[in-house]
Amino acid sequence: MLQEKSIFTQAVHAGERAELPDYTPVSMPIYPSVGFMYEDMRDLDAVFGGERPGYVYPRYGSPTVAALERAMAVLEGAGQPAAAVAFASGMAAVHAALLGAGVRAGTSVVAAADVYGATYALLERLLTTMEVRTRFVDITDLAEVTEAVRAERPVALLCEIISNPLMKVADVPALADLARDGGAALVVDNTFASPYLFRPLEHGAEYVVHSATKYLGGHGDVMAGVVISSPERALDVRERQKMLGANLGPQEAWLALRGLKTLPLRMRQHCGNALTVAQWLEGQAAIARVNYPGLESHPQHAVARRLMGERGFGGMLSFELRGAGQAEVFRFMEALELVLPATTLGDVYSLTLYPAHSSHRQLSPEVRAALGIGPGLVRLSVGIEQAEDIIADLAQALAQVG
Numbered sequence: 001m002l003q004e005k006s007i008f009t010q011a012v013h014a015g016e017r018a019e020l021p022d023y024t025p026v027s028m029p030i031y032p033s034v035g036f037m038y039e040d041m042r043d044l045d046a047v048f049g050g051e052r053p054g055y056v057y058p059r060y061g062s063p064t065v066a067a068l069e070r071a072m073a074v075l076e077g078a079g080q081p082a083a084a085v086a087f088a089s090g091m092a093a094v095h096a097a098l099l100g101a102g103v104r105a106g107t108s109v110v111a112a113a114d115v116y117g118a119t120y121a122l123l124e125r126l127l128t129t130m131e132v133r134t135r136f137v138d139i140t141d142l143a144e145v146t147e148a149v150r151a152e153r154p155v156a157l158l159c160e161i162i163s164n165p166l167m168k169v170a171d172v173p174a175l176a177d178l179a180r181d182g183g184a185a186l187v188v189d190n191t192f193a194s195p196y197l198f199r200p201l202e203h204g205a206e207y208v209v210h211s212a213t214k215y216l217g218g219h220g221d222v223m224a225g226v227v228i229s230s231p232e233r234a235l236d237v238r239e240r241q242k243m244l245g246a247n248l249g250p251q252e253a254w255l256a257l258r259g260l261k262t263l264p265l266r267m268r269q270h271c272g273n274a275l276t277v278a279q280w281l282e283g284q285a286a287i288a289r290v291n292y293p294g295l296e297s298h299p300q301h302a303v304a305r306r307l308m309g310e311r312g313f314g315g316m317l318s319f320e321l322r323g324a325g326q327a328e329v330f331r332f333m334e335a336l337e338l339v340l341p342a343t344t345l346g347d348v349y350s351l352t353l354y355p356a357h358s359s360h361r362q363l364s365p366e367v368r369a370a371l372g373i374g375p376g377l378v379r380l381s382v383g384i385e386q387a388e389d390i391i392a393d394l395a396q397a398l399a400q401v402g
């Protein structure tokens with residue numbers, strides 16, 4: 001039929017809308033289409049009405065993104081019914097989970113004081129303008145959390161499984177009990193542990209969020225976020241996503257899905273390398289302190305061992321260069337040859353970051369000091385290279401700052 005049409009028409013339609021195949025691609029194809037057709041208009045009507053599965057428009061859902069969502073529901077679901085909703089970033093996922101938990105004008109949240117900087121800003125700078133109050137607490141101090149939950153009656157209790165940059169570990173089962181008793185939904189940012197190490201839904205969390213930009217994607221080439229919860233709660237999150245947008249694109253979903261396939265292999269290597277590097281750093285005179293949950297010196301080592309110890313303690317650590325300020329830290333970071341000074345984490349590459357001028361820049365030096373983030377603190381995202389090569393690079397850079 002196209003043969004007889006004008007080149008204007010041919011160019012638009014030629015090659016498209018092939019018959020549905022009778023073969024099955026082994027890996028998920030990327031579907032960039034924003035439109036979906038049904039032979040029978042009543043089918044389209046039924047999809048719009050939620051009476052049959054299907055796709056109508058990508059802000060409502062699309063095939064490649066749905067594949068990532070199914071995968072995350074399996075990985076975080078811990079054998080119970082769970083569903084995932086993917087977002088364009090981790091921050092969009094954090095926002096959506098808070099709304100899902102019931103954050104509205106006039107409600108309050110209790111959150112870990114050392115949540116990721118943008119999460120802190122969302123609570124402290126944006127949600128406050130919408131009459132949402134947040135009380136920040138030391139999430140490792142259960143007496144303080146209990147008191148805050150009792151006083152605030154929050155709709156949500158928010159924590160990160162391992163915090164940045166001091167690697168404090170949240171006792172999620174204990175926090176789930178406190179949240180339940182106080183009528184709050186527990187929201188756990190599981191970015192640093194990934195479901196390889198810990199599955200918060202299994203331990204009483206209502207919402208799990210991820211910056212999939214980190215370990216889930218794993219290769220430093222995709223920005224994405226995911227919220228995982230019960231199917232009922234996920235339905236609610238998706239309804240809100242239809243209005244708010246911040247949907248993940250199909251190319252990004254495909255990259256994240258591809259990343260997931262090697263998540264356990266990468267995490268195993270990250271964990272082994274990080275423990276080796278942390279133990280080595282602890283023995284160096286130039287290092288005043290190492291923060292890694294796998295070390296016995298870590299204040300929440302016992303909690304970390306109980307929650308995740310079977311498989312390891314993650315790939316993230318931080319350490320304090322003895323007597324150093326910004327100038328010495330910068331010289332150290334510039335002297336590194338293998339370890340890259342880049343502003344992200346959870347990639348296959350080893351990466352360093354200076355929290356005082358990046359993730360925690362917006363805090364005053366006094367607030368940083370109160371949180372334990374001194375001027376000599378360096379964060380290290382230990383990659384999957386050979387541990388000895390990472391250590392050799394750290395050693396030569398330490399020698400240069402003397």
Ligand SMILES: Cc1ncc(COP(=O)(O)O)c(C=O)c1O
Nearest residue numbers: 089090091116189191211213224
């Ligand atoms: C623990 C944690 N949660 C959330 C986010 C936000 O994720 P994204 O940058 O993908 O929006 C980050 C980003 O670094 C993070 O480290």
